[in-house]
Amino acid sequence: MDRQTAGFHRATVSSEYQVKAAFLVNFPKYAEWPPEAFAETNSPIVITVLAETNVAEEVQKAIRGRAVNGREIVLQRLASGAEPGVCHILFISAAEQRHSPALLAKLKNASILTVGESEDFLRSGGIINLARQDQKIALQVNLKAAGRARIKISSKLLTVAKLVEGKEE
Amino acid sequence: MKPLRSIPLMGAIGSGRGSWVNKFWNKTGVAGLVLFAAGGVGAADAGSSSTNLLADLPLEDLVNVKVTSVSKKEENLNDAAAAIFVLNNDDLQRSGATTVADALRLVPGMQVAAIDSGNWAISARGFNSQFANKLLVMIDGRTVYSPLFSGVYWDAQQVFLDDVDRIEVIRGPGATVWGANAVDGVINILTKSARDTQGGLIYAGGGDVHLAQGGARYGGQISENTYYRVYGTYQLNDDFQTTSGRSTHDGWDLEKGGFRVDRYIHDDSGHLTWQSDAYGGTLANRTGDLNGFNTLGRWTQRISEHSSYEVQGYFDHTYRNDSLAQAAVETADLSWQHTFGLGEHNDVNWGLGYRFTDSRVSKANSPAVTIVDHNVPLNLFSAFVQDEFKIIPDRLFLTLGTKVEHNDFTGFEVQPSARLSFKPAENQTVWAAVSRAVRTPNEVESKNIINFALGPPVVGPGGGLYVPTLINGMNVKSEVLWAYELGYRIQPGHHVSVDVATFYNDYSHLVSNSPEDFIPGTPVGILEVEPFNTLRAESYGGEAVLTVAPTGSWRLSASYSLLMLHVQGEPASDARTLELNAPTHSVVLRSGYDFTHRVSLDADLRYVDKVDRIAAYVTADIRVSFRPIPNLELALVGQNLLEDHHSEQASLIGAPTTEVPRGFYGTIKWRF
Numbered sequence: 001m002d003r004q005t006a007g008f009h010r011a012t013v014s015s016e017y018q019v020k021a022a023f024l025v026n027f028p029k030y031a032e033w034p035p036e037a038f039a040e041t042n043s044p045i046v047i048t049v050l051a052e053t054n055v056a057e058e059v060q061k062a063i064r065g066r067a068v069n070g071r072e073i074v075l076q077r078l079a080s081g082a083e084p085g086v087c088h089i090l091f092i093s094a095a096e097q098r099h100s101p102a103l104l105a106k107l108k109n110a111s112i113l114t115v116g117e118s119e120d121f122l123r124s125g126g127i128i129n130l131a132r133q134d135q136k137i138a139l140q141v142n143l144k145a146a147g148r149a150r151i152k153i154s155s156k157l158l159t160v161a162k163l164v165e166g167k168e169e
Numbered sequence: 170m171k172p173l174r175s176i177p178l179m180g181a182i183g184s185g186r187g188s189w190v191n192k193f194w195n196k197t198g199v200a201g202l203v204l205f206a207a208g209g210v211g212a213a214d215a216g217s218s219s220t221n222l223l224a225d226l227p228l229e230d231l232v233n234v235k236v237t238s239v240s241k242k243e244e245n246l247n248d249a250a251a252a253i254f255v256l257n258n259d260d261l262q263r264s265g266a267t268t269v270a271d272a273l274r275l276v277p278g279m280q281v282a283a284i285d286s287g288n289w290a291i292s293a294r295g296f297n298s299q300f301a302n303k304l305l306v307m308i309d310g311r312t313v314y315s316p317l318f319s320g321v322y323w324d325a326q327q328v329f330l331d332d333v334d335r336i337e338v339i340r341g342p343g344a345t346v347w348g349a350n351a352v353d354g355v356i357n358i359l360t361k362s363a364r365d366t367q368g369g370l371i372y373a374g375g376g377d378v379h380l381a382q383g384g385a386r387y388g389g390q391i392s393e394n395t396y397y398r399v400y401g402t403y404q405l406n407d408d409f410q411t412t413s414g415r416s417t418h419d420g421w422d423l424e425k426g427g428f429r430v431d432r433y434i435h436d437d438s439g440h441l442t443w444q445s446d447a448y449g450g451t452l453a454n455r456t457g458d459l460n461g462f463n464t465l466g467r468w469t470q471r472i473s474e475h476s477s478y479e480v481q482g483y484f485d486h487t488y489r490n491d492s493l494a495q496a497a498v499e500t501a502d503l504s505w506q507h508t509f510g511l512g513e514h515n516d517v518n519w520g521l522g523y524r525f526t527d528s529r530v531s532k533a534n535s536p537a538v539t540i541v542d543h544n545v546p547l548n549l550f551s552a553f554v555q556d557e558f559k560i561i562p563d564r565l566f567l568t569l570g571t572k573v574e575h576n577d578f579t580g581f582e583v584q585p586s587a588r589l590s591f592k593p594a595e596n597q598t599v600w601a602a603v604s605r606a607v608r609t610p611n612e613v614e615s616k617n618i619i620n621f622a623l624g625p626p627v628v629g630p631g632g633g634l635y636v637p638t639l640i641n642g643m644n645v646k647s648e649v650l651w652a653y654e655l656g657y658r659i660q661p662g663h664h665v666s667v668d669v670a671t672f673y674n675d676y677s678h679l680v681s682n683s684p685e686d687f688i689p690g691t692p693v694g695i696l697e698v699e700p701f702n703t704l705r706a707e708s709y710g711g712e713a714v715l716t717v718a719p720t721g722s723w724r725l726s727a728s729y730s731l732l733m734l735h736v737q738g739e740p741a742s743d744a745r746t747l748e749l750n751a752p753t754h755s756v757v758l759r760s761g762y763d764f765t766h767r768v769s770l771d772a773d774l775r776y777v778d779k780v781d782r783i784a785a786y787v788t789a790d791i792r793v794s795f796r797p798i799p800n801l802e803l804a805l806v807g808q809n810l811l812e813d814h815h816s817e818q819a820s821l822i823g824a825p826t827t828e829v830p831r832g833f834y835g836t837i838k839w840r841f
Contacts (some may be wrong), residue, residue, distance in 0.1 A: 018223055021223075022224040022231055022234075023228070023231055026224065030228060062224040136232060136234065137234070139232060
């Protein structure tokens with residue numbers, strides 16, 4: 001069932017997934033993938049979501065018409081139990097978190113910025129967790145996992161993050 | 170890399186409001202990947218989508234944006250094997266309606282007819298009248314269906330419209346879950362959690378029909394996971410007039426206030442709610458009055474992904490002093506629900522409930538009413554169980570269930586249903602349902618509470634005069650419906666959705682009033698008229714809704730409802746009246762357009778076929794809204810614009826037929 005998202009009526013408070021979607025489409029500006037992650041210089045950045053429809057819709061709305069460094073952003077939706085194909089950011093919603101340990105283990109060495117929203121997401125090898133803290137969304141980052149995926153996370157992102165794990169690596 | 174197929178599946182959706190299209194679009198990727206790309210999607214007005222605006226923010230700002238909650242698991246409407254329609258908060262705001270009753274006019278298949286300024290006949294799929302008794306209505310899980318007369322006093326059911334999350338409307342029976350009297354429809358009015366109504370809101374306005382309206386709400390935080398809101402509202406509505414221009418003295422006002430506290434525990438797995446409202450007002454140009462209060466507590470606890478339980482209790486008091494009588498009803502209700510997964514393929518939902526109702530009629534305000542017994546206490550015990558069986562996961566579902574109730578009128582009632590839902594493709598659902606529902610007798614029909622004179626005296630045996638008087642029928646049974654429904658939903662294109670629901674209803678034991686005995690008396694005798702289950706009915710028809718979003722900032726919808734109803738039995742006059750009191754055809758056309766993110770125009774056009782003693786009518790409403798800054802909204806609303814006035818439904822208690830006038834009002838709303 002869809003929740004109302006009457007943006008301009010409620011300018012001061014936004015739905016959780018509107019904000020999370022905004023984070024997702026912002027991440028390409030703050031992350032650097034190894035060159036082999038893209039076939040061509042203008043290949044799109046693929047955001048894959050394993051999430052409910054309303055969450056996917058929010059991401060789609062946030063993406064609309066956006067490009068980063070000449071790369072179009074496209075959304076791909078993953079069915080439960082399926083594996084992503086070409087993909088740069090993978091978001092696993094709380095409702096799908098039971099799939100995340102297996103999926104994260106499988107994608108351990110792929111250059112995919114994995115994003116989740118559950119307490120143990122970083123522990124299972126995820127790179128960024130969107131944690132809800134005090135009515136806001138806090139960023140938690142696992143640099144070790146990012147290193148394994150050969151993804152560079154910009155220092156700007158790390159300064160606003162509430163928690164950064166594996167800094168020494 | 171492989172080129173991605175560009176499927177602009179969701180182009181129409183993102184206009185920054187809860188879209189109708191959303192709910193017709195599917196949840197589950199059935200066949201592996203579902204791809205959709207952003208390039209060239211739709212012609213969305215970036216300015217009108219809040220998400221787009223948020224996505225423009227740098228990370229350091231995003232981490233400071235306050236968020237509301239989206240509940241973790243909500244039923245996907247598209248998969249539901251029932252004729253469901255939802256008015257969300259945005260639909261309500263854009264409708265320009267000042268009452269819940271008027272907002273329901275926009276719901277496909279709902280029959281909403283004003284009897285006067287403060288009384289409505291509201292039902293679905295027929296049997297609509299001032300005493301429409303086959304529609305169950307709940308506000309945040311609390312029933313507002315009166316056991317005294319079987320129906321809803323709509324003037325008392327005002328809510329703070331800005332804080333309504335959604336109004337869910339189910340056409341057709343919902344008795345397996347909600348119990349008796351959910352025969353032709355169920356309406357659930359759900360207000361938002363206090364967590365989602367933080368901050369202040371003030372509105373004020375007025376016009377020529379809705380003379381004055383105003384309200385304020387403030388929401389804050391008590392502790393880290395505990396939120397509250399308090400609110401107060403007021404509205405004053407003018408008298409309507411008869412065709413000849415005489416005032417019908419039916420103006421009314423209502424003041425209402427209340428609070429809601431929501432506490433979340435264990436990372437949102439537990440949710441405690443406590444809410445209370447109190448209201449008071451005057452009726453019929455201050456000759457009558459009403460008041461009431463209620464308090465409700467609910468605890469929902471998620472145990473695992475497939476398992477949760479809910480405990481709810483409430484107390485409700487209503488008092489009404491109108492042209493017929495002075496009556497009060499007290500209700501105490503306690504219920505328990507548990508949902509759990511059984512194996513891989515079954516989700517079981519079961520519950521128990523107990524309700525105590527005490528009705529008191531303390532004074533007769535009309536010579537037509539004679540009080541027999543001042544006080545009628547009633548007990549209702551209920552249990553239900555329902556299993557959703559995933560025959561083929563994501564494709565074929567069967568839901569079987571039944572409610573078993575014991576009431577003090579008719580004893581045990583069993584209300585089972587079977588619902589099948591099939592998804593031939595990601596964007597389509599076919600559903601079918603068979604269900605049984607009952608309308609239990611009310612206290613006037615079946616308990617010795619009041620006798621009611623139905624009309625002027627008639628000449629009886631021996632040439633004496635006898636007043637036809639409705640007495641209680643000790644033998645009156647429940648009215649029974651067997652409903653057969655078939656529905657289909659599809660999103661054929663990226664901007665289009667279609668929802669069709671059809672039904673065949675077989676009613677038996679419908680109550681009529683049969684003249685029985687002449688009791689002599691001086692100066693006049695009584696002709697006892699007793700309710701009996703003498704009528705049968707068959708109805709068929711359906712509702713079709715087409716929604717089109719040509720651009721991201723424009724939504725159009727058209728809905729058509731058909732109702733064919735045949736009532737048989739004696740007395741034939743009662744059968745005929747039942748047949749005539751709901752329209753055969755009705756049409757609602759709506760358009761919502763955002764010129765910019767500051768200016769919106771909403772319009773609707775409604776056609777309602779003739780009903781008993783009332784001609785068919787066409788009318789239109791328009792709302793223009795202007796938001797000079799994000800927190801301030803000015804709106805101008807014109808209602809029933811096409812004629813000076815029109816009538817919609819005749820009164821059943823002998824009052825003159827009133828005319829719904831054309832009206833205008835303006836409001837100003839400020840959030841902080």
